[in-house]
Amino acid sequence: MQFSSVAKRLRAIVGRDAVLDRPEDLMLYEYDGGLARSTPRAVVFPRSTQQVVEVVKLAREAQVPIVPRGAGTGLSGGAIARTGGIILGFARMNRILEVDLENQRAVVEPGVVNLELSNTTARHGYYFAPDPSSQKACTIGGNVAENSGGPHTLAYGVTVNHVTGLEVVLADGRVVEFGGKAPEAAGYDLTGFFVGSEGTLGIATKITVKLSRLPEAVATMLAIFHTIEDAAHTVVAITAEGITPAALEMLDGWTLRTVEEATHAGYPLDSGAVLLIEIEGLREEVEEQAEATRTVCLRQRAREVRRARDERERQLLWAGRKNAFGAIGRISPSYYVQDGVIPRTRIPATLEFIAGVGRKYGFQIGNVFHAGDGNLHPLILFDPRDADQTRRAHAAGKDILEYCVSIGGSITGEHGVGMEKDHLMPLLFSASDLEVMARLRNAFNPESVLNPEKMIPLRGCRETDAARHPGAGLGAGATA
Amino acid sequence: MSAASAAASIGRELAAIAGAGHVYEDAQALAAHALEGVTPAAVISPGSPEEIAAVLRLASERGWTVAPVGGGTQQFLGGVPERVDIVLRTERLRAVHHYDPGDLTLGVDAGLTLSAVDGMLAERGQMLPLDVARPGAATVGGVLATATHGSLKHAYGGAREFCIGITFITGDGTIAHGGGRVVKNVAGYDLMKLLIGSHGSLGVITSANFRVFTRLHSTRTFECGFATLEEAMRFRDLVLRSPLTPRCLELVSPYADDYLHAPPVAQNPDETEMLPVDQGSGAWRVLVRAAGSDAVLARYQRELRGGTTRELQGEEEGCTWSAVSEFSETVMARHRNAMIVSLSAPIASVAPALAAAERAALDNNFLLAAVGRAAVGSMILAFIPLLVDPPSAMQYVAAVSAFRGSLPRDASAIVERCPREAKLHFSVWGSSPTDLEAMRAVKRALDPAGILNRGRFLL
Numbered sequence: 001m002q003f004s005s006v007a008k009r010l011r012a013i014v015g016r017d018a019v020l021d022r023p024e025d026l027m028l029y030e031y032d033g034g035l036a037r038s039t040p041r042a043v044v045f046p047r048s049t050q051q052v053v054e055v056v057k058l059a060r061e062a063q064v065p066i067v068p069r070g071a072g073t074g075l076s077g078g079a080i081a082r083t084g085g086i087i088l089g090f091a092r093m094n095r096i097l098e099v100d101l102e103n104q105r106a107v108v109e110p111g112v113v114n115l116e117l118s119n120t121t122a123r124h125g126y127y128f129a130p131d132p133s134s135q136k137a138c139t140i141g142g143n144v145a146e147n148s149g150g151p152h153t154l155a156y157g158v159t160v161n162h163v164t165g166l167e168v169v170l171a172d173g174r175v176v177e178f179g180g181k182a183p184e185a186a187g188y189d190l191t192g193f194f195v196g197s198e199g200t201l202g203i204a205t206k207i208t209v210k211l212s213r214l215p216e217a218v219a220t221m222l223a224i225f226h227t228i229e230d231a232a233h234t235v236v237a238i239t240a241e242g243i244t245p246a247a248l249e250m251l252d253g254w255t256l257r258t259v260e261e262a263t264h265a266g267y268p269l270d271s272g273a274v275l276l277i278e279i280e281g282l283r284e285e286v287e288e289q290a291e292a293t294r295t296v297c298l299r300q301r302a303r304e305v306r307r308a309r310d311e312r313e314r315q316l317l318w319a320g321r322k323n324a325f326g327a328i329g330r331i332s333p334s335y336y337v338q339d340g341v342i343p344r345t346r347i348p349a350t351l352e353f354i355a356g357v358g359r360k361y362g363f364q365i366g367n368v369f370h371a372g373d374g375n376l377h378p379l380i381l382f383d384p385r386d387a388d389q390t391r392r393a394h395a396a397g398k399d400i401l402e403y404c405v406s407i408g409g410s411i412t413g414e415h416g417v418g419m420e421k422d423h424l425m426p427l428l429f430s431a432s433d434l435e436v437m438a439r440l441r442n443a444f445n446p447e448s449v450l451n452p453e454k455m456i457p458l459r460g461c462r463e464t465d466a467a468r469h470p471g472a473g474l475g476a477g478a479t480a
Numbered sequence: 481m482s483a484a485s486a487a488a489s490i491g492r493e494l495a496a497i498a499g500a501g502h503v504y505e506d507a508q509a510l511a512a513h514a515l516e517g518v519t520p521a522a523v524i525s526p527g528s529p530e531e532i533a534a535v536l537r538l539a540s541e542r543g544w545t546v547a548p549v550g551g552g553t554q555q556f557l558g559g560v561p562e563r564v565d566i567v568l569r570t571e572r573l574r575a576v577h578h579y580d581p582g583d584l585t586l587g588v589d590a591g592l593t594l595s596a597v598d599g600m601l602a603e604r605g606q607m608l609p610l611d612v613a614r615p616g617a618a619t620v621g622g623v624l625a626t627a628t629h630g631s632l633k634h635a636y637g638g639a640r641e642f643c644i645g646i647t648f649i650t651g652d653g654t655i656a657h658g659g660g661r662v663v664k665n666v667a668g669y670d671l672m673k674l675l676i677g678s679h680g681s682l683g684v685i686t687s688a689n690f691r692v693f694t695r696l697h698s699t700r701t702f703e704c705g706f707a708t709l710e711e712a713m714r715f716r717d718l719v720l721r722s723p724l725t726p727r728c729l730e731l732v733s734p735y736a737d738d739y740l741h742a743p744p745v746a747q748n749p750d751e752t753e754m755l756p757v758d759q760g761s762g763a764w765r766v767l768v769r770a771a772g773s774d775a776v777l778a779r780y781q782r783e784l785r786g787g788t789t790r791e792l793q794g795e796e797e798g799c800t801w802s803a804v805s806e807f808s809e810t811v812m813a814r815h816r817n818a819m820i821v822s823l824s825a826p827i828a829s830v831a832p833a834l835a836a837a838e839r840a841a842l843d844n845n846f847l848l849a850a851v852g853r854a855a856v857g858s859m860i861l862a863f864i865p866l867l868v869d870p871p872s873a874m875q876y877v878a879a880v881s882a883f884r885g886s887l888p889r890d891a892s893a894i895v896e897r898c899p900r901e902a903k904l905h906f907s908v909w910g911s912s913p914t915d916l917e918a919m920r921a922v923k924r925a926l927d928p929a930g931i932l933n934r935g936r937f938l939l
Contacts, residue, residue: 102828104720125721147666160670161641165913176915180890181826183857184627184638184677186938187912188919192640192673196666216723236582242605242694282723284775341662343583373664374583408578410665417667428660428667436656436926437669443921455668 001062003041010044010086013054018045018092029069029080029087033134035336035384036077036419040067043087049167049175049205052088056203056449057173059086065452068199070111070142073134075337076418078146078198082453088203090141096120097206104211105164105181110141110204117209126211129156132414133322144204147196149414151247151321154372155280156212158414160195165208168194168201171445181208198416199451201444215280218246219290220308222317223275223297224268228252228367231273232348234300235371238277239344241296243289247278248372249321252351255328255366255379256320262327265320271303275371276321324368325379332381335366336393339415340404344374353403354378361396375413376404402427417455425457487521490544490565497534498526502572513567515547515555515936516900520564527572529647529655529686536684537653539566540929546651547933548680550622551593553614556897557626558679558936559908570621573686578661581606585661587645587689590621607695609636613806621685627677630805631728631769634853636693639676645689646672650682651927661689674922681937682926696727699771701797702780704787705763709733712764713831715787716854719768720827724783728769730804731854733834734762735847735864739810740803766854767800807851811862812897819846819863819876819898821883825891827857832888837861840883844875861893876902884910909938 010019020026020043030037041064046052059066065085072079081087090111098107101124106117114135118127131150132138138148144166149158156162165179179191194201225231231250238245251259251274256267267274275297279289294305308314328335342350351367354376358365366379378400382393401411405427412421425434437456444450491505504510504523513523521544526532539546544565549555551571570591577587581604588597594608594615601607611630612618618628624646629638636642645659648671658671675685706712712731719729732740766787770780781788792800803810808820825833834850841848841863852859863879865871871879876898884893895908912919916939923930923939 100826100828103826105826147670149664149666153664157641158664158666160673161637170918174917176918178914178918180913182824182829182890182892182913184824185892185912185914186894186909187914187916188678188682188922189627189640189673189676190914190918190922192676193670193922195673196670213721213723239584240582244694281725282772282776282779284779285725285772288773288775341660341664343580343585343662345580345582370664374662375664408660409662410660410667412667413662413664414666421667425668429657430655432654433656433658433668436650436654436671437658439925440669440674440922443925444918 003064006058006062006064007042009058010042010055013058014044014046014051019043029072032072032074032077032079034075034077034418034420035334036080038080038082039084040081040087041084043089045089045092047092049169052169052203052205053173053175055086055088056169056171060171060173060447060449063447063449066449067451068141068145068203070139070145071113071137073138074142074146074418075339075415076412076420078416078418078451078454079142080419082419090139093205100181101126101211103181105208106211107206107208108140110139110144110207112140114138114140114143121211122214125214127214128209129162129212130159133325140207140209141204144195144207145197145199146416147414149370149375151249151370153414154248154370155244155246160192162210163191163195163207164210166191166194166204167206169203169205171202171447171450179208196416198418198455200441200454202450217281217283217286218314219279219286220314220317221277221290221293222267222306223277223302224271224304224306225273225275225302226271228273228351229348230301231275232351232371234275234297234302235347236345237296237300238293239372241292243293245277245293245372246280247276248370249276250274250367250369250371251276251321251324252367254364255324255368258331258366259320259324259327262330263319263323265316267320276317321368328366328379328381333383333385336380336382336397338376338378338380338397338400339412340376340401340409341413342374342376342404342407342409344371346407347371347374350376350403350407354400357396357399361392363393363396365396370413373413374409398424419454422453422455422457491522493538494522494524494535494566497538498524498531502527513549515564516560516903518561518564520547520567522565523567523569525569525572529649532568532684532686533649533653533655535566535568536649536651539931540652543929543931545931545934547936548625548684550591550619550625551614551617553618554622554626554628558933560900560903560935561933562935568684570619570684570686576600577687584692585644585663585689586692587661587687588620589687590619590685592620594618594620594623601692602695605695606692608690608692609642610639611801611805613809620688624676624685624688625678625680631730631801631853633858634729634856635725635727640673642691643672643676643688644691646675646685647687648675648683648685651929651932656683659689663691679937680933681923681939682932696771698773698777699727699769699793699797700777700780701792701800702768702770702784702788703790703792704766704768704784705789706766707763709764709831709834712766713854715766720855722783724770724780726768727771728767728801729853729855730767731850731852731859732765732767733848733850734764735849736807736851736862737765739807739849740800740851769801804851808860808862808896811849811864815864817865817870817899819879820896821861821863822894822896823852823859823861823891825857825888827855829888829891830854830857830859833891834859836886837883840879840886843882844879845869845871846879873899873901873905877905880906912938
């Protein structure tokens with residue numbers, strides 16, 4: 001089928017104004033928050049599950065790939081049409097369908113912006129706990145696809161811990177339900193399995209999420225250190241004390257100076273590193289734990305521990321952390337953000353390794369990360385207009401992630417594998433692990449119409465699977 | 481081939497994989513591993529994931545059905561199997577792969593018991609929040625496969641929240657692992673979620689990694705009594721809307737009281753009288769367990785004032801929570817013909833679901849005793865038969881059918897235990913909100929020959 005006739009039929013499904021296919025419009029959808037680029041053939045904006053079904057059926061019939069996309073804030077290329085095709089944008093499916101306080105649940109369309117849900121429920125004393133740094137823009141559908149995290153996942157977990165039900169459009173156009181408002185039910189936990197599947201198993205069109213009670217008290221502290229080593233040791237000392245902060249973030253000296261110049265958050269320019277620590281909960285607990293945390297920090301040679309006295313000061317401290325990527329964007333043509341994870345006891349050695357990688361490739365590498373759960377975000381500053389720099393930036397990133405894996409860590413803590421890291425999956429997973437994942441993908445998406453060539457490295461998986469499992473697919477074979 | 485020679489062939493081929501000393505074919509061993517009256521042809525205890533993979537590859541080729549077993553504490557779950565060729569025990573997989581107290585992570589083999597894990601973690605002041613029944617026998621693999629949880633689910637969630645990595649063998653003998661050993665990791669599909677609660681129908685779990693937690697210390701339990709369920713639920717809602725963050729919040733029905741206070745000794749079920757004839761205390765109780773400093777406990781005292789009838793601490797508190805974990809076991813030790821149902825409901829539907837259960841019980845010659853996580857929506861219901869006029873198989877069917885028929889939206893009920901004769905007449909799993917065809921596709925992908933726990937799971 002000619003793509004022009006596909007575009008015509010897309011317009012018939014979603015309306016003329018909801019399809020983009022002019023080159024100047026498509027350029028905006030070539031990229032997300034990461035480095036990868038790829039141009040789609042069309043972008044469509046459905047308004048309903050039924051329209052999604054019709055688009056999926058058309059894409060399948062025409063054998064055109066289809067890639068769901070929220071706000072495009074992802075950092076691993078998950079929402080890019082790697083092999084061309086149709087981008088399914090969820091900007092118009094952005095309604096909060098139900099806020100059910102009695103059951104502590106909300107039902108939303110995938111295009112709802114993360115922060116909007118918390119803002120809507122805050123007046124009732126509830127919020128949606130997963131809070132990626134992009135929460136002002138990113139969508140809950142995107143959070144579900146990538147199993148997004150954020151600074152507060154140390155205490156509250158990632159997106160999957162806050163999703164209890166899904167309505168999903170499968171690759172064959174069937175609309176199915178996984179889970180609901182109850183905590184568990186008979187059958188496989190396909191809700192949990194689907195979250196983080198990066199658009200390769202189906203398209204979520206309705207999402208049931210848990211709402212959490214807003215804490216009674218919050219203490220936000222900035223612990224200031226002369227050296228990054230002292231800050232790194234403090235992270236382990238805090239958890240060893242039995243304290244689980246809601247957030248425990250670290251910025252190294254170079255990064256905090258860059259951030260301070262942009263945001264004026266009050267970070268001391270002459271320090272080696274800062275820890276941003278937040279304790280939440282019952283007033284009495286917060287006071288005790290804040291005091292215990294201060295003691296641990298001082299024992300670990302913090303030169304000062306500041307505590308925000310009010311919400312304004314708290315927001316100011318957080319502004320530095322949440323705007324760190326933007327601040328670095330001011331001084332470098334581009335940066336390559338890594339998302340490696342390590343056991344938290346290995347933070348000091350890993351930071352040393354990263355500094356060595358910077359020297360080896362001749363790049364400034366900034367460190368701003370979720371220290372509490374060992375989720376590093378080294379930012380490699382480089383100029384993408386220089387092909388050699390680009391090549392070296394990728395090589396530096398690979399060195400760092402290989403090191404993370406070599407000490408028991410992972411290649412991604414919250415940004416996903418996408419098209420950025422699929423070639424690194426064999427670092428973590430054996431051929432048989434990947435084959436089992438490919439079998440599962442093929443059970444839902446046998447023709448690879450949905451978000452092809454993402455997450456699972458292609459070669460060696462699909463062929464093996466096809467040979468051994470000719471009956472894969474939802475409609476295939478007899479019931480096992 | 482006759483049944484006997486087929487069985488001999490299974491035993492011989494299994495012995496070639498794990499050694500004759502780890503394959504059991506004597507009548508006593510086979511009888512001890514019978515599932516709902518269905519006796520296996522052979523029992524095998526492989527010594528490694530590779531041996532398990534070899535067993536499953538062979539079984540897939542031959543079409544032999546396999547029932548994986550951990551500590552055997554939950555083999556009552558599921559439908560009556562049509563056939564069991566091999567019972568595959570994981571008891572020999574007992575290694576600790578890593579325990580990093582500073583990282584709060586642990587990696588252990590599936591055959592390790594929860595008591596063994598707890599003992600190791602306790603030395604470093606840490607714990608896995610899995611307060612399940614019979615921890616001395618229940619294994620890590622079994623608890624994951626059945627998604628079993630206890631009262632600590634209120635604060636920590638179930639294993640799906642803190643299992644961070646898993647290794648398992650698919651039905652066709654492929655060794656696979658998902659996740660890793662760090663607390664935050666989104667690389668690849670979340671195979672932990674798929675395996676947890678899959679009841680051995682997708683693969684045999686051989687090891688798992690966990691995030692561990694600081695052990696509870698300085699705890700206090702506030703026992704609050706109410707004349708009606710509605711009052712108890714209003715109190716639950718007050719606690720839920722308050723700033724308090726208890727570790728456990730448990731609802732106990734009037735009839736359940738007796739099973740928590742009496743020691744859980746096994747009696748001859750056939751001679752046991754229907755004990756709680758006077759509804760125990762007649763009160764619904766809510767148990768709120770707090771942990772923290774004196775100031776924190778004092779805050780609970782103030783907030784719960786008016787509701788609290790008793791404060792439990794020390795040994796008395798520990799015994800109470802053990803009794804809550806062992807509730808089903810205690811009921812079954814006294815009443816061989818009791819029916820245990822696991823209810824999952826949205827929070828606001830717990831009360832109407834309990835009322836529906838009570839009606840269904842009374843209409844069919846049972847008394848209802850209930851214990852559970854009322855603030856999460858996860859309750860254990862015991863339908864206790866009246867000894868004077870024991871129910872027929874059809875009365876179990878009628879009770880389940882009436883109960884399920886009147887459940888509020890999004891609630892569901894799994895029959896965990898009931899007499900075999902009754903099980904033959906209905907699905908113990910009931911309905912599922914999750915699409916069956918999608919589940920079947922997953923089953924086909926991981927167990928293409930359909931040999932794992934055939935007939936016992938939902939599909």
